[in-house]
Amino acid sequence: MLTLTRASARQRQAATRLEDGFRVESELQPCLREGVLALGEVPVTPYFKRYPRDDASEAMRPASDDAAIEPEGDVDAYLAHWQGELAGVIELSVAWNRYARVDNLVVDAAWRRRGIARALLEQAFRWCRERNLPGVMLETQNNNVAACRLYVHCGFQLGGFDREFYRGLDPRSREIALFWYWRPD
Template sequence: MITKMTQLNMKDFNKPNESFIVSGRIIPTFENNVWQYTEELFSEPYFKKYEDDDIESSYIEEEGKAVFFYYVENSCIGRIKIRSNWNGYALIEDITVAKDYRKNGIGYALLNKAIEWAKDNNFGGLMLETQNINVSACHFYAKNHFVIGAVDTMLYSNISTANEIAIFWYYKF
């Protein structure tokens, strides 16, 4: 069941935020005005977990912002955080699915909810950013008809522990 975040379920926001395995990286290339990519596998995979986010009540109260939770029984196992962006796209700020439920269609269901929300709010498409070391996320977006629109090699350059680049993905309606 997918439910919009309210004051009552706001406490569930960080529940599905769990680690993922970093097994390699995406290597984007830009040729003839088209982004493509290859993959490099790491000899020693490792786990990464993003820090928990603080969530503002503005995602409940304001138009142009929303969080949707995916529940199995009474347990929150997925979420998508989305808002309007200046360029006419809806920006997916975060999408996460609990480890034990990945690759079961939950991310796809949340993405479809974001598409529905974006269309209902008259956006021209969806956009998001992920890191090139989050290979499974990159595969997920490519499989769901997102295309690379840009790469930023400097976004994480001031974080000494980050050995990654930002990839911006777009899905135009």
């Protein structure tokens, strides 16, 4: 059984231990087709992608949970538990353009393909509507094909891409940032 709850600062910290890595077997390549932004999929030599952990955040963990439900700064977080086990997290904020922004979405590798990411995105849609925002935006890499398929399935549209976005972290990076947008009916 899946449950979603709003997360305290300490609970958000616990969610940093979720396994966010995934196997890459193909990548999406953005292109224009008849004036419309589209994605072509190309196979690649398989590799494993894992996001770097921010060990500095461990030192910032609060000393007490004391019913601290208020989000840190302007970020709200929701945890997904599957059969009582922490399975995923989504962190949401309001972007400068008034869109609800998904700052982080992780489903632990052991709990994937159970509808957890979709449930977390549906929470983002509710959060967006409650605040009367124009929609939800998020960014992911072109090598996270499963996530991109999920976003399309949930009604997101590709709004743009940036080939330079990740080169600040690694000048040799081939990753392309993909920007996705969802709007209520």
